[in-house]
Amino acid sequence: MTKQRLVVVGNGMAGCRLIEEVLKRDADRYEITVFGAEPRVNYNRIMLSPVLAGEKTFGDIVINDEAWYRDNAITLHAGQAVTAIDPAARTVEAEGGLVVAYDRLVLANGSDPVRLPLPGAELKGVVTFRDIDDVDAMLTAAEQPGAEAVVIGGGLLGLEAAYGLARRGMKATVVHLMDVLMERQLDEAAGYLLTEALRERGVETVLGAQSEAILGEGGRVAGLKLKGGRVLPCDLLVMAVGIRPNAALARAAGLAVNRGVVVDDQMRASDPAVFAVGECAEHRGVAYGLVAPIWDMCRTLADVLTDKDAAYEGSTLSTRLKVSGVDVFSAGQFAGGEGCEDLVFRDAGRGVYKRLVLKEGRLAGAVMFGDAADGNWYFDLMRSGEPVAEMRETLIFGQAITEGLRGQGPSSAVAAMADTAEICGCNGVCKGEIVGAITAHGLTNLDSVRAVTKASASCGSCTPLVEQVLALTLGDGFKAETGPKPVCKCTTHGHGLVRRRIVEDELKSIPQVMQALEWKTPDGCPSCRPALNYYLLCAWPGEYRDDKQSRFVNERVHANIQKDGTYSVVPRMWGGLTSPAELRAIADVADEFAIPTVKVTGGQRIDLLGVKKDDLPAVWAKLNAAGMVSGHAYGKALRTVKTCVGSQWCRFGTQDSTGLGVRLEKFLWGSWTPAKVKLGVSGCPRNCAEATCKDVGVICVDSGYEIHIGGAAGLDIRGTEVLTKVRTEAEAIETITAVIQLYREEGWYLERIYKWMNRVSLDEIKARVADDLEERRALYRRFAFAQRSARIDPWAQRVAGRDSDEFNPLSRRLEFVDA
Numbered sequence: 001m002t003k004q005r006l007v008v009v010g011n012g013m014a015g016c017r018l019i020e021e022v023l024k025r026d027a028d029r030y031e032i033t034v035f036g037a038e039p040r041v042n043y044n045r046i047m048l049s050p051v052l053a054g055e056k057t058f059g060d061i062v063i064n065d066e067a068w069y070r071d072n073a074i075t076l077h078a079g080q081a082v083t084a085i086d087p088a089a090r091t092v093e094a095e096g097g098l099v100v101a102y103d104r105l106v107l108a109n110g111s112d113p114v115r116l117p118l119p120g121a122e123l124k125g126v127v128t129f130r131d132i133d134d135v136d137a138m139l140t141a142a143e144q145p146g147a148e149a150v151v152i153g154g155g156l157l158g159l160e161a162a163y164g165l166a167r168r169g170m171k172a173t174v175v176h177l178m179d180v181l182m183e184r185q186l187d188e189a190a191g192y193l194l195t196e197a198l199r200e201r202g203v204e205t206v207l208g209a210q211s212e213a214i215l216g217e218g219g220r221v222a223g224l225k226l227k228g229g230r231v232l233p234c235d236l237l238v239m240a241v242g243i244r245p246n247a248a249l250a251r252a253a254g255l256a257v258n259r260g261v262v263v264d265d266q267m268r269a270s271d272p273a274v275f276a277v278g279e280c281a282e283h284r285g286v287a288y289g290l291v292a293p294i295w296d297m298c299r300t301l302a303d304v305l306t307d308k309d310a311a312y313e314g315s316t317l318s319t320r321l322k323v324s325g326v327d328v329f330s331a332g333q334f335a336g337g338e339g340c341e342d343l344v345f346r347d348a349g350r351g352v353y354k355r356l357v358l359k360e361g362r363l364a365g366a367v368m369f370g371d372a373a374d375g376n377w378y379f380d381l382m383r384s385g386e387p388v389a390e391m392r393e394t395l396i397f398g399q400a401i402t403e404g405l406r407g408q409g410p411s412s413a414v415a416a417m418a419d420t421a422e423i424c425g426c427n428g429v430c431k432g433e434i435v436g437a438i439t440a441h442g443l444t445n446l447d448s449v450r451a452v453t454k455a456s457a458s459c460g461s462c463t464p465l466v467e468q469v470l471a472l473t474l475g476d477g478f479k480a481e482t483g484p485k486p487v488c489k490c491t492t493h494g495h496g497l498v499r500r501r502i503v504e505d506e507l508k509s510i511p512q513v514m515q516a517l518e519w520k521t522p523d524g525c526p527s528c529r530p531a532l533n534y535y536l537l538c539a540w541p542g543e544y545r546d547d548k549q550s551r552f553v554n555e556r557v558h559a560n561i562q563k564d565g566t567y568s569v570v571p572r573m574w575g576g577l578t579s580p581a582e583l584r585a586i587a588d589v590a591d592e593f594a595i596p597t598v599k600v601t602g603g604q605r606i607d608l609l610g611v612k613k614d615d616l617p618a619v620w621a622k623l624n625a626a627g628m629v630s631g632h633a634y635g636k637a638l639r640t641v642k643t644c645v646g647s648q649w650c651r652f653g654t655q656d657s658t659g660l661g662v663r664l665e666k667f668l669w670g671s672w673t674p675a676k677v678k679l680g681v682s683g684c685p686r687n688c689a690e691a692t693c694k695d696v697g698v699i700c701v702d703s704g705y706e707i708h709i710g711g712a713a714g715l716d717i718r719g720t721e722v723l724t725k726v727r728t729e730a731e732a733i734e735t736i737t738a739v740i741q742l743y744r745e746e747g748w749y750l751e752r753i754y755k756w757m758n759r760v761s762l763d764e765i766k767a768r769v770a771d772d773l774e775e776r777r778a779l780y781r782r783f784a785f786a787q788r789s790a791r792i793d794p795w796a797q798r799v800a801g802r803d804s805d806e807f808n809p810l811s812r813r814l815e816f817v818d819a
Helices: 012-027 045-053 066-072 133-140 154-165 188-200 248-252 289-305 376-382 391-397 398-403 411-414 431-441 446-453 463-477 497-504 509-514 528-539 553-557 580-592 612-625 656-668 729-746 754-760 762-771 773-787 792-800 811-815
Strands: 006-007 031-038 063-066 075-078 082-086 091-094 100-101 104-107 112-114 126-128 148-154 172-177 204-205 211-217 222-228 230-234 235-241 242-247 262-263 274-276 280-281 318-320 330-334 340-348 352-359 362-369 423-425 565-571 597-600 606-611 638-645 676-682 696-701 706-709 721-726
Touching: 006 012, 006 100, 012 031, 012 063, 012 289, 045 133, 045 154, 066 075, 066 423, 082 248, 112 706, 126 133, 126 580, 133 154, 133 235, 148 154, 148 222, 154 172, 154 188, 154 204, 154 235, 154 497, 188 204, 188 352, 188 362, 188 509, 222 235, 242 792, 262 274, 274 289, 318 376, 330 376, 362 376, 391 398, 411 463, 423 463, 431 446, 431 463, 446 463, 497 509, 509 528, 565 612, 580 597, 580 606, 580 612, 612 792, 638 656, 656 676, 656 729, 676 729, 696 729, 706 729, 706 754, 721 729, 721 762, 729 754, 729 762, 729 773, 754 762, 762 773
Parallel strands: 006 031, 006 104, 031 075, 104 274, 126 235, 148 172, 148 235, 172 204, 262 280, 638 676, 676 696
Antiparallel strands: 082 091, 091 100, 112 242, 211 222, 222 230, 318 330, 330 362, 340 352, 352 362, 565 606, 597 606, 696 706, 706 721
C-alpha cells in the first residue's frame, strides 16, 4: 500500500508532538517530511529559561534527537524554512528552491516575538527571547563583568528571562506597563508577592512604566528611557512583550487568516488538505500561547489524520512560573467577577497566598503563590466542572484534607491536623504545643493561651484557628472571646492594630498589608481599601503612592456626586475671602456650562451644583485659570476654615480672626484626614464664625486664643470643649496643627474628631498637645513634612491630563458607593 505524504511545516514542539501522536496511532500511514527554520533537532522551547539560568543545558532539553527522525523514517530539512505553499498543486517550496508534494499539510510554524517599534530597537544588544540563539546572545552579554540587563515585559517570559540573567550575574530590571506583574495570570495580592520574591532573587521591577526610547553608544544598547525621563542603563535589552502567530505563509497561500490560521474543530484550515496546530493556529477566535492547548490540538489532529472521530473544543488554561523557588500557579477565572465568590487563605509566616474563585457552586478559577502543590487538583476540578459545595469548607486547604474530611464538619479540618502542624506562623507555635499547654496549665481562654504559648499574640491572624483548637480541647467548656471591632469583614483586626502594624512592620502598600495581616479576601472591599490607603498615606508621606481605586467616587473625581448623577464643585476661598475677579470667574463658569444652581454653603464658600461629569475638567480649568483651586469639599480632608471679620471690621473683634483663618487654611489645605475636618475662627466670644461647633475652633480673646476641639453639627450636634489657651497666633497655629496631626496619626478611618476625642479622652489629648511642648512640636514638624507632598491641587492635575481615564465611560462601573 502506498503511503500518503504528510508534510509538517515546523520542527518545534507542536510539529513533532503531532508526529509522535500520529505514529502512536498508525506508524505506517504516512511518509513524513518536516521542515524547520532552525538548524537543529526538536527541543523543548519552554525549557529555555532553565538553560538561560544555568539549571539545564541544551542537551537536556532536546526532545527528539537525530536517531528519532532516522528510526521513524522521517525526512528532516533543518535550517530550511518553507517559503511558499501552492494549495492547487499541493506542494510546498523551501529555501534553496526545494519543492515537496503533500497529500496532507500541517502548519506548525509557531509564532514570532513582538518587537516594540521604539527608537533604537535596531541597536546591537537588543534581543527577544524565543529560541536558543536568543539564549546564546544573552549568555554572551552576561559574560561581561558588571553588565546590566533590562527586560521589557513583566509577563511569564519576561520574568523568566530576567531571573535567568540575574542567575548569570547580571543586574536585571523588569519594566512593565501595568501595575501588577503577570496581570493576565495573577491578581494584585499574588503579583505583590511575586515582586517581592523576584527582588530577593536579584530582579528589580519598575511597574506602571512605559518605554519611550532605547539609547545607544557606538551602535550598542546603553539604556532604556522611560516616559517621564527616567533612564535605566543596560548592556542588554530583552523585549518579552508577547508573540504574534506566524501566519504570513498561510496568508500568502490564500488560506483564511485572522490573527492566526483559522481552523475548525478538526484543526482543518480553509483548504481541506491543510491543517494547523499550535501558536500559528486560531481556533474559535483564540490563538493560544501555552503548551497545554498545543497538546490537545495535536491529539485531536492525530485522530483526524488517522480517520478517527475527534473534535477540539478549546482549552482551559493554567500557568506555572519557571523561577526556582517561586511557586506560582494560576488557572481559569482567577480574578473573580460578577456572581463569583472568593475563598482566600494567607499565611504571612510562610509567604503563602491562595485564592479560589467559585461560581454557581463550581470552581471557576485559582491563583496560588508560595504553595501550589494542589494546583493540578484544582485545575482538574475546574475542567471537570464537579460541584464543590459539599467540600467548600475545606477546599482551600487542598486535596488531602478535603478528600480526607469529605462529608464532615469544618472543625474536623482542625481536628485532623497533625500535632506538628503550625498554627501561629509569627511565633512558630504548633497545634501540639497549644493542646499541651491547655491541658497542662488548665487554660480556658484565648488570653491565657497567648500568655503561655505566644500563639495569636503577634499579628493575631491565627486567632480563629487557636480558638478552634481551644474549642476542640475544652469541648463545652470553651467560650469565644470578643475583641476590638474589625475594620471590615475582610479581616479580624481592628483599626488600631492595623495602624500600629503598618508603622512597626514598615508595611508600605495595600497588598503588603493584606498579606502581612492575612486578609481574608483577595483585594479587600470598599470599606477597608480606603482605610488602608489613608493609613499608608499618613504613615509614609511622600513615599506611598496613592491608590485612586481605593477612594470613594467623590475623592476620585474631586467633586461631590449628587442624587441625579451630576456633581457639585466648590472652589477654595481662603478663610472665606473672595474677590470680584473670582466671583466673575464663578459666574462665567456657571453661564458657560449651564450650571443650574449656585449656592452659598454653611462654610462661607460657593457651591456650583448640577455639573455634568464630562464637564468637570473644563470647569476646573476655567476656575484654575482664575487662580482658584479645589476646595476639597468632597474629601476626608481639611474642608473649610470659617471666619468672622474680626478686629479689622468688627467693633468687638479682639484679634485678626480673618487673617488667622486664611493662614491656617493655606497651611493645612490638601492634608488628608480620617474624616472631614472643618475649622472656625471667631474674633471674640460672640462667636460669629460658630467656631464652637467645628472640629477645631478658635475663640479670640483679649489675652490670646482659646482653642477648642470636638464640635459637631451634622448627624450629631455638640459643642466643642476647650483644649487649651495660648497667647500668640504662632502658638495657636502650632497647637492646632499638632492636634490635627495627632488625629491624623491615631484616628480611625471615618472617625470624626469628636468621636476620636471620646475614645482617647480629652485629657489624653491635652497631655500630649497642650502640656507636652516637645511632643507638640514633633507633631507639628511631622505635619509640616507631610504637607510637602500634600498641597497639590487635584483639579490642576486632572486638567493637565492625569488620571483622564476617570472620565472614560467604561471606568465608571468601578465607582464605589460613597460612605
